[in-house]
Structure formats: structure tokens, C-alpha cells
Amino acid sequence: MQPPKDNVVIAITGASGAIYAKLLIHRLAKDEGINLNIIASHAGSFVYEFEIGTTLDKDLPDNVRLYREDEFTAPFASGSVPLRAMVIVPCTMATLGAIAWSSGRNLIHRVADVCLKERRRLILVPRETPLHEGHLENMLRCVRLGALILPAMPGFYHKPSTIEDLANFVVSRILNHLDMSDGFAKPWNYEKEEIERGDHFI
Ligand SMILES: Cc1cc2nc3c(=O)[nH]c(=O)nc-3n(C[C@H](O)[C@H](O)[C@H](O)COP(=O)(O)O)c2cc1C
Structure with a gap:
């Protein structure tokens, strides 16, 4: 069931x-x-x-x-x-x-x-x-x-390039508070190498 x-x-x-x-x-x-x-x-x-x-x-x-x-x-x-x-x-x-x-x-x-x-x-x-x-x-x-x-x-440190990127920043924070994630906005400095390579997201 x-x-x-x-x-x-x-x-x-x-x-x-x-x-x-x-x-x-x-x-x-x-x-x-x-x-x-x-x-x-x-x-x-x-x-x-x-x-x-x-x-x-x-x-x-x-x-x-x-x-x-x-x-x-x-x-x-x-x-x-x-x-x-x-x-x-x-x-x-x-x-x-x-x-x-x-x-x-x-x-x-x-x-x-x-x-x-x-x-x-x-x-x-x-x-x-x-x-x-x-x-x-x-x-x-x-x-x-x-x-x-x-x-x-919305924050800007994830380097948004579209309106959806900007909006998804806020949506990701809402999801965090529902104990969920969409993999969009990773925590700041969490994956430092990725950030140094210029990859998003933080
Ligand atoms: C295009 C548009 C945008 C609006 N934007 C806002 C806004 O950003 N924040 C806000 O508090 N009210 C905004 N309003 C006013 C509310 O829609 C209005 O106060 C409405 O009576 C709120 O009712 P509700 O809380 O039941 O949805 C906007 C109205 C229109 C027509």
C-alpha cells in the first residue's frame, strides 16, 4: 500500500x-x-x-x-x-x-x-x-x-542570466524550508572548486 x-x-x-x-x-x-x-x-x-x-x-x-x-x-x-x-x-x-x-x-x-x-x-x-x-x-x-x-x-551571487534563474533563487529557498531541494541553488562555498571554475550554482 x-x-x-x-x-x-x-x-x-x-x-x-x-x-x-x-x-x-x-x-x-x-x-x-x-x-x-x-x-x-x-x-x-x-x-x-x-x-x-x-x-x-x-x-x-x-x-x-x-x-x-x-x-x-x-x-x-x-x-x-x-x-x-x-x-x-x-x-x-x-x-x-x-x-x-x-x-x-x-x-x-x-x-x-x-x-x-x-x-x-x-x-x-x-x-x-x-x-x-x-x-x-x-x-x-x-x-x-x-x-x-x-x-x-533574489540574490545575485549565483550569476543569474534569465528571469527564471532569478525567480528560482527564491523558489529554492522556499523548497529548503519545506525540507526539499531542487539542486538549483547550492549552499554558498559548499562546492568551492565548482565556484572557482566559474560554474554555477552557489
Ligand atoms: C498588477 C498589480 C500588481 C500588484 N502588486 C502588488 C505587490 O507587489 N504587493 C502588494 O502588496 N500589492 C500589490 N498589488 C495590490 C493587490 O493586488 C491588492 O491590494 C489586492 O486587493 C490584494 O488582495 P489579496 O491580498 O486578497 O490578493 C498589485 C495589484 C496589481 C493590479
Whole structure:
């Protein structure tokens, strides 16, 4: 008998950076141990189509399930349903604020709140610049409640040559925090000879 798959939720909100969600979804969908579920906010679906050029539903692998933000009866709205992790990528300041103040109004906020109350992994990938004091305070609140803030801030020391290289830097860091790897971004100075030869990646 096959072992049960781990449920993972990826939520897409209306911040710029849909490519991060796209690359992460396509990577996780290949993992046979994961049952992948997507929740998109209204704004998230809009920005995804605007930036990627395809509607989200048409761009998803066959083996993932898509929920709208108003599907309050989705399984993960309840703490009784096992969930390994939730990643909100990209995460707007609006969604971050709702999570920080436990003032959930949609399925994304609710599942995030469930993750926090059940002490489950919640990874927020915010994208906004510049940040005002309220944004920073909300990030601190989220960290204190148990979330991980992993800003969409790609590094450049892996010498990216494409937009995908840049985005994959962030996706690799998300995967690390899901105890996974894609072999894309190796740890800095880990394979020194490779670096000296000018090969990527670090
Ligand atoms: C093209 C576009 C890009 C946006 N980028 C951002 C962004 O990077 N960060 C952000 O916090 N909001 C951004 N917004 C605004 C959010 O989409 C808006 O606040 C929305 O109501 C957030 O709702 P949600 O958190 O439920 O997705 C953007 C909106 C548009 C139309």
C-alpha cells in the first residue's frame, strides 16, 4: 500500500511575482509524495494572468486542485485536516495584514490562521517596496505568531542570466524550508572548486 501523501497548500495573492508561484507549483507537482492544493485570491488570479499571460487554471498541472478564495468549506479551513505546510507566494501586504491581525475574510486567511493555531509551517513570501512601518510591524507580528517571512528578494551571487534563474533563487529557498531541494541553488562555498571554475550554482 502507498503511504499517504502530504497535503501542501500554495496560496497566490495579488502581489507582483506570479512567476514564483508558477515555478514552485510545477516543482511540487512533480513530487509523488505531495498532494498539492492551490488557493488563489481574486487579485491573485488577475495578476497571475497579467504577468504570466495565461489564466491560472489553464496553467496548472493536472494533479493539483484549485480553490477560489471564497470556498470557505474547503478541507484545509479546518484544523482537523492534516496539512504539512502552507506557502503564500507572492503575498500582498493586504493578506499579510489580515494574517497578522487574525482578521481573516477569505479562505487564504483562514488556512493561514489554522496553520498558526495548529503550529504548522506557514511561509509568507511578501513582495512590496518600499515598506512602511505598518508593513514592518505586521511582518514582526506574523513572525511572533509562528510564520516564516521569506521575502521575494533574489540574490545575485549565483550569476543569474534569465528571469527564471532569478525567480528560482527564491523558489529554492522556499523548497529548503519545506525540507526539499531542487539542486538549483547550492549552499554558498559548499562546492568551492565548482565556484572557482566559474560554474554555477552557489
Ligand atoms: C498588477 C498589480 C500588481 C500588484 N502588486 C502588488 C505587490 O507587489 N504587493 C502588494 O502588496 N500589492 C500589490 N498589488 C495590490 C493587490 O493586488 C491588492 O491590494 C489586492 O486587493 C490584494 O488582495 P489579496 O491580498 O486578497 O490578493 C498589485 C495589484 C496589481 C493590479
